[in-house]
Amino acid sequence: MKFSKFYIFFMLILASVKAQDRPNIVYIICDDLGYGDVQVLNRENGKIPTPQIDKIAKAGMVFTDAHSGSSVCTPSRYGVLTGRYAWRSRLQKGVLSGGDELDPLISENQLTVPEMLKKYGYNTAAIGKWHLGFKFVNEKGEPYEIYEDKKVIGPPIGAIVPDGPITRGFNSYVGFHHSRVMKTVIKDDKVVDKMPPIKMLQFLSNHATDYIAAEATKKEPFFLYLALNSPHSPVVPSEKWQGKSGMGAYADFVMETDDVVGQVMEALEQNGIAENTLVFFTSDNGSSAPVAKAGKLEKEFGHYPSAHLRGYKSDIWEGGHRIPFIVKWPGKIEANTNNDELICLTSLMATCADITGITIPEEAAEDSYSILPLLTNKKAKSDYEYVVHHSINGKFSIRNRKWKLEFTPGSGGWTAPNDKKAREIGLPQIQLYNMIKDEGETNNVYAQHPRVVKKLTNRLKEIVDNGRTTEGKLQDNDVPVDIFKVGK
DSSP states (O other): HHHHHHHHHHHHHHHHHHHHHHOOOEHHHHHHHHGGGSSOOTTTTTTTTOOHHHHHHHEEEEEESSEEESHHHHHHHHHHHSSGGGGGGSSSSSOOSSSOOOOOOOOOTTTOOOHHHTTTOOOEEEEEOOOOOOOOTTSSSSSSOOOETTEEEEOTTTBOOSSSGTEEETTTEESSGGGTTTTEETTTTTTEEEGGGGGGHHHHHHHHHHHHHTTTTTTEEEEEEEEEESSSSSOOOGGGGSSSSSOOOHHHHHHHHHHHHHHHHHHHHTTTOGGEEEEEEEEEEOOOOHHHTHHHHHHOOOTTTTTTSSTTTTTTSSSHHHHOOEEETTTTTTSSSEOOOEEGGGGGGHHHHHHOOOOOOOSOOOOOOOHHHHHHHHOOOOOOOOOOEOOOTTOOOEEESEEESSSSSSSSSSSSOOHHHHTTTTSSSOOOETHHHTTOOOOOOGGHHHHHHHHHHHHHHHHHHTTTTSSSSOOOSSSOOOOOOOTO
């Protein structure tokens, strides 16, 4: 009996120590924040002040070759939360519009980061933009129409969300589905309010800081997925920030976004948990040229939202999917360090599993590699030998450290020349760039390197056909995947 009591006491102490060793994890993902919108990544041509984000960089590690799996929102977020490229799902191009008849993109039996962490004792919360599909229904389960003659009417207060974030691994949720229904505020599984979009950013910040304060009093660690609405359209800086930049509303909104990031970081400090909190800061894709009014920012103010990179949100070019990615973890990550290894946003699940000692099932996280070695050892090399990209029109590219092969004659998105125009003017059907010499993707060298083209094409086919990039049992994609889409 004495031994039994001692053993129980010992196990309780051990559990307590393990709980303290497990870091809290905060994942801040901005909406359409360009690589060049962050000062620390664009010293020469970044004119918008971002002191709070730069402060994270000074205390942590800045990745200069980090990518989303897609150049638009829904598929990028799918990759973050599942560790799987979204083109393996039914979504072969574009984004989800959200609402009445739309099923979630993440299936019920698909493991997510929050579900995995919750099983390991983490409290999990999502705050902000979801954009991964759910329905609005009444008490009878009948869907509400949220569009009328292409105009957004939205569901009423009290509408039920039966298949939202809290059914995909999160203990709690507050936020909205996507920008066109931003006025509709959801808490857990119900519409609870209607809010002007201009108030949304600070609303999300308030909920995040309140959540941090509440969780700081608990023994269990937490995972906070904070998906900001900015600087995506509608570009609505609050009154306090209007005119601050002197460069227009988009720049004002970026400055306010930076301030909100600072509020979250300050909440960690004030509640005494900053030292045991791993913070990721990133964006879902590149900046939107029409929303940012990029031409005006570049010509009149010398600010380049994509920095030295070609293209913007939607495109297969680097400006569409190379994103800010900064990580802070006091005592684990050396402060003020840069890392130029190739990584992808699909890394979160494997990284969290690596940190916590969780074994990921073979049928999950098919495209997720841990970046923990990179965070803790500056000399470590990335396991992302290849990263696959996808444009808004569903055009593919495959990238390794040196080469990038693109299966489209144009941007694959909105930037000129788009694919139709590129075909009309007779541009080659594929593009190959040497990313060591030509990060700006200005010199298509596909004709000079047929062996490289063949090797990368075959590797992309393998990645698609195998249903995974990582080692393990071959998996099925949800639908047939066409990597060429020539003329489409």
